[in-house]
Amino acid sequence: xxxxxxxxxxxxxxxxxxxxxxxxxxxxxxxxxxxxxxxxxxxxxxxxxxxxxxxxxxxxxxxxxxxxxxxxxxxxxxxxxxxxxxxxxxxxxxxxxxxxxxxxxxxxxxxxxxxxxxxxxxxxxxxxxxxxxxxxxxxxxxxxxxxxxxxxxxxxxxxxxxxxxxxxxxxxxxxxxxxxxxxxxxxxxxxxxxxxxxxxxxxxxxxxxxxxxxxxxxxxxxxxxxxxxxxxxxxxxxxxxxxxxxxxxxxxxxxxxxxxxxxxxxxxxxxxxxxxxxxxxxxxxxxxxxxxxxxxxxxxxxxxxxxxxxxxxxxxxxxxxxxxxxxxxxxxxxxxxxxxxxxxxxxxxxxxxxxxxxxxxxxxxxxxxxxxxxxxxxxxxxxxxxxxxxxxxxxxxxxxxxxxxxxxxxxxxxxxxxxxxxxxxxxxxxxxxxxxxxxxxxxxxxxxxxxxxxxxxxxxxxxxxxxxxxxxxxxxxxxxxx
Ligand code: BES
Ligand code: ZN
Ligand code: ZN
Numbered sequence: 138x139x140x141x142x143x144x145x146x147x148x149x150x151x152x153x154x155x156x157x158x159x160x161x162x163x164x165x166x167x168x169x170x171x172x173x174x175x176x177x178x179x180x181x182x183x184x185x186x187x188x189x190x191x192x193x194x195x196x197x198x199x200x201x202x203x204x205x206x207x208x209x210x211x212x213x214x215x216x217x218x219x220x221x222x223x224x225x226x227x228x229x230x231x232x233x234x235x236x237x238x239x240x241x242x243x244x245x246x247x248x249x250x251x252x253x254x255x256x257x258x259x260x261x262x263x264x265x266x267x268x269x270x271x272x273x274x275x276x277x278x279x280x281x282x283x284x285x286x287x288x289x290x291x292x293x294x295x296x297x298x299x300x301x302x303x304x305x306x307x308x309x310x311x312x313x314x315x316x317x318x319x320x321x322x323x324x325x326x327x328x329x330x331x332x333x334x335x336x337x338x339x340x341x342x343x344x345x346x347x348x349x350x351x352x353x354x355x356x357x358x359x360x361x362x363x364x365x366x367x368x369x370x371x372x373x374x375x376x377x378x379x380x381x382x383x384x385x386x387x388x389x390x391x392x393x394x395x396x397x398x399x400x401x402x403x404x405x406x407x408x409x410x411x412x413x414x415x416x417x418x419x420x421x422x423x424x425x426x427x428x429x430x431x432x433x434x435x436x437x438x439x440x441x442x443x444x445x446x447x448x449x450x451x452x453x454x455x456x457x458x459x460x461x462x463x464x465x466x467x468x469x470x471x472x473x474x475x476x477x478x479x480x481x482x483x484x485x486x487x488x489x490x491x492x493x494x495x496x497x498x499x500x501x502x503x504x505x506x507x508x509x510x511x512x513x514x515x516x517x518x519x520x521x522x523x524x525x526x527x528x529x530x531x532x533x534x535x536x537x538x539x540x541x542x543x544x545x546x547x548x549x550x551x552x553x554x555x556x557x558x559x560x561x562x563x564x565x566x567x568x569x570x571x572x573x574x575x576x577x578x579x580x581x582x583x584x585x586x587x588x589x590x591x592x593x594x595x596x597x598x599x600x601x602x603x604x605x606x607x608x609x610x611x612x613x614x615x616x617x618x619x
Contacts, residue, residue: 139281139295141288142288143282149282150201151201152237152238153204153230155205155207155239156174157220158208159215164243165244167243170242172198174206177191187219190205190226191206207223209223217532220249221255221259221532222256225256225259225599227241228257228599232261235274236276237274237276237278241257241280243283251298255298261275262275262309262601264309267315301423301609303426304420306606308416308609309415309603309604309606311411311418311604312603313604319390321439321441325341325369325439329341332418332421336373337372337422338371339371339372340372344365344366344367351458352368352438353458354455354458354474354478355474355475357453358395358474360445361442361449363445364441366475367439368436368438368439369435370435370437372432372435373421373434373435377430381434381489382491382492383434383491384434384436384495385413385435385436385480385483385494386437386494387494387496388415388437388438389472389475390408390440391441392469393444394442395469397469399469409604410472410497413495413497414437414438414439416609417435419609420435420613421433429616438475438479448468449468451467458482459481459576461477461554461575463553463556464556470558472497477572477575478576480582481578490581492577494582494585496584497592498566499565501562501569502589503589507589508593511585511586511589511607512566514537514583515537515584517582520583523618524583531614533590533610538567540574544568545571548575570586591607591608592604
């Protein structure tokens with residue numbers, strides 16, 4: 138799919154040659170490219186500014202039939218994501234022009250070239266499984282042209298970049314899938330099928346074993362649905378490792394709110410509520426493909442939150458797997474219930490060095506940070522900082538949120554050990570994180586609330602509308618740095 142070449146650009150036979158262009162500097166010393174950019178800059182509509190695009194047909198000096206110039210703005214301000222974005226846009230233009238392949242010109246710095254490769258692969262993803270008429274076809278070959286002295290180094294990076302992009306796309310497809318096609322049993326089967334092809338051990342825990350393990354919070358949330366809850370455990374265990382990491386992902390395949398039914402448009406996109414589980418499953422599969430050197434265990438509680446005569450009720454008190462009792466103040470705060478049991482189970486069974494949970498947990502987090510940032514909650518400032526730093530690198534951005542002990546009062550219940558919803562509606566994302574912390578015991582832990590960035594109702598440069606696959610690139614980068 139992704140190829141590196143150092144052949145003479147002038148001779149390169151391609152339908153579309155894409156050249157990223159800075160407004161105020163040369164990214165490439167290649168004389169063929171320099172000449173082409175001079176030509177492009179002679180048109181008043183193209184200055185190399187962010188968003189500028191110019192297509193030349195049958196340009197002089199190259200065999201390529203089209204040359205596309207994409208502006209990335211001023212060199213000082215350009216970062217890896219400028220190149221991810223430029224590459225995604227170029228691939229979209231190539232697809233529109235009914236091309237099956239594209240050649241990119243290198244753009245200097247290693248991080249820029251890597252980002253360009255990522256943007257191209259991610260931008261080549263279409264979610265068209267449910268369309269009869271698939272007029273757009275993804276490209277089948279993406280080539281990046283680099284200086285011959287750097288060809289080997291870039292070629293070595295290809296398989297890792299391909300793996301992480303495949304993982305992101307896998308997560309996106311799961312999230313974008315309609316909720317009638319991913320009820321807990323179906324989603325479990327789909328995960329097992331995808332993971333089966335890799336070096337992973339999978340346990341699909343059914344309702345009987347969920348009961349045996351006393352995962353009563355998971356059972357309570359699933360009680361209203363005709364499809365029984367599941368818990369899938371994926372274990373990646375390389376021959377040699379010293380750290381054990383547990384990743385827990387919220388897998389609510391549809392969140393109607395339950396008896397506290399979500400009003401109005403709030404319910405519309407709630408197929409996305411399993412994005413944490415999708416990101417964790419795809420991360421495990423990617424980690425196995427990349428042969429990451431840590432043991433990683435993915436724990437995925439899968440459930441549908443529906444109203445019915447059997448549904449759990451506001452006012453119910455549930456005895457969770459940990460023994461702690463929870464008073465249900467709102468059945469729409471179901472994610473923290475299933476995570477409470479899954480986190481407790483993960484710690485009890487695997488005693489990990491670090492546990493991270495990923496969840497579309499609260500509208501409050503989306504309200505606070507918008508749809509481009511996830512909230513990171515941890516008592517360990519170093520762990521939070523590392524996740525924030527991986528977020529900067531991958532552009533899956535995270536913001537460290539506070540965990541104030543005195544806010545715990547919000548969760549006090551008069552008749553049970555704890556309530557599932559704070560007494561005040563303010564600080565809802567923090568209240569949810571503090572709720573989870575009650576089930577973590579002494580393990581080093583971070584919670585990532587992806588309610589904002591997991592799903593997008595409009596396409597951007599390298600992601601179609603729907604699931605974004607947020608979390609896969611972030612977690613793989615974090616795991617790689619451990
Ligand atoms: N799945 C939602 C959170 C959510 C909101 C995810 C928007 C993605 C986009 C979660 O289960 C939920 O309903 N949370 C409630 C909690 C409230 C009842 C305390 C919320 O955020 O309103
Ligand atoms: Zn909910
Ligand atoms: Zn939910």
